[in-house]
Amino acid sequence: AEIVNAVVRGVAPWGGHYYPALPYTSYENAELQDIADIVAHMRTLPGSDVASLPHDMSFPFNIRRSLGGWKMLYADRGWVLEDPASPEVERGRYLVEALFHCGQCHTPRTALGGMDRGSWLQGAENPNGDGRIPGIAAGQTGWSDADLAAYLKTGLTPDFDSAGGHMAIVIRNLSTLPDEDIQAIVSYLRAVPAPEGADAG
Ligand code: HEC
Known part of the structure; x- marks a missing residue:
């Protein structure tokens, strides 16, 4: 307890x-x-x-x-994403927002260090000072659903690069999820608004 x-x-x-x-x-x-x-x-x-x-x-x-x-x-x-459009998006929300806490790395922080929910999953400074953590909201990656699912499952990007940094550790855990859960995460990411002016993909 x-x-x-x-x-x-x-x-x-x-x-x-x-x-x-x-x-x-x-x-x-x-x-x-x-x-x-x-x-x-x-x-x-x-x-x-x-x-x-x-x-x-x-x-x-x-x-x-x-x-x-x-x-x-x-x-x-x-929850950040209110009223998920389907049970699949709702499952993805549970995995992304709660259990896998993706926002802790992919969401920028306020001056006081809280997650800035107005820019949810839209990319953030890397706290170790080494570049930026990419945005993953809606079409920000520019990848298809299948490419996104393959990355989350295997760590391979569409151009045969592999996930690095902390994401490699995250993928070691994601790779054990059933395919339905990976698909749910992809559907959830599609439902999260991208920054204004970004390609909706
Ligand atoms: C501990 C920090 C951390 C957590 C937690 C995290 N990520 Fe990442 N993520 C990263 C970093 C760092 C990169 C960049 C990896 C690289 O440069 O190879 C990344 C890259 C990605 C990319 C590739 C984006 C692109 O355009 O290259 C996707 C998609 C992604 N993460 C999704 C997720 C999802 C979904 C979750 C939760 C299940 C998650 N991440 C949790 C740190 C994190």
């Missing part, structure tokens, strides 16, 4: 708030049973004998006292 509370609410067993580096502002939309199942899976994994390292967080996230206010602004905001 303590782990589930940490993951979906960002609240520690001692009652304090976790830094949003733990992406609870995405997991808060997950089904509690799914998080409980993930915890059950984690319990089966071998532990590490490396001691937990001290946190290394930059301003304003190093001020834990300010986190209660931050959460009032950026937590508990519900």
Whole structure:
């Protein structure tokens, strides 16, 4: 129960708030049973004998006292895409917005570090300072549905390049999903508005 509370609410067993580096502002939309199942899976994994390292967080996230206010602004905001047009888009929304927290990398952040929902999945600065993370809303990639599905499943782009950076790790997990779920993610991405002036693809 303590782990589930940490993951979906960002609240520690001692009652304090976790830094949003733990992406609870995405997991808060997950089904509690799914998080409980993930915890059950984690319990089966071998532990590490490396001691937990001290946190290394930059301003304003190093001020834990300010986190209660931050959460009032950026937590508990519900779904970004309201009224999904079909059960498939709704399933994709669950996978993208909650479980796989794609927005945490692909959505730009406000000055206070919250996800800017007005530019949802439209691409963002790479927090490690190394270029930009591409936009994936509607037709932003310029790829067909089949190309997009193949990329998410295998990491290969239509021009035979392969996914790099953090996306390679994401795809290692996405590749285990059934094809219907990959298709649901593709349908959801199509339903997310692209930036104004962008090719709707
Ligand atoms: C931990 C950060 C992170 C997360 C989480 C993440 N991505 Fe990515 N994504 C990236 C990065 C970085 C790239 C660029 C990869 C490259 O340069 O090869 C990328 C690239 C992509 C691309 C290719 C876009 C293009 O035009 O080249 C797609 C599509 C994509 N991501 C979809 C998703 C989806 C869908 C999810 C959630 C299921 C997701 N990503 C979650 C970091 C992330």
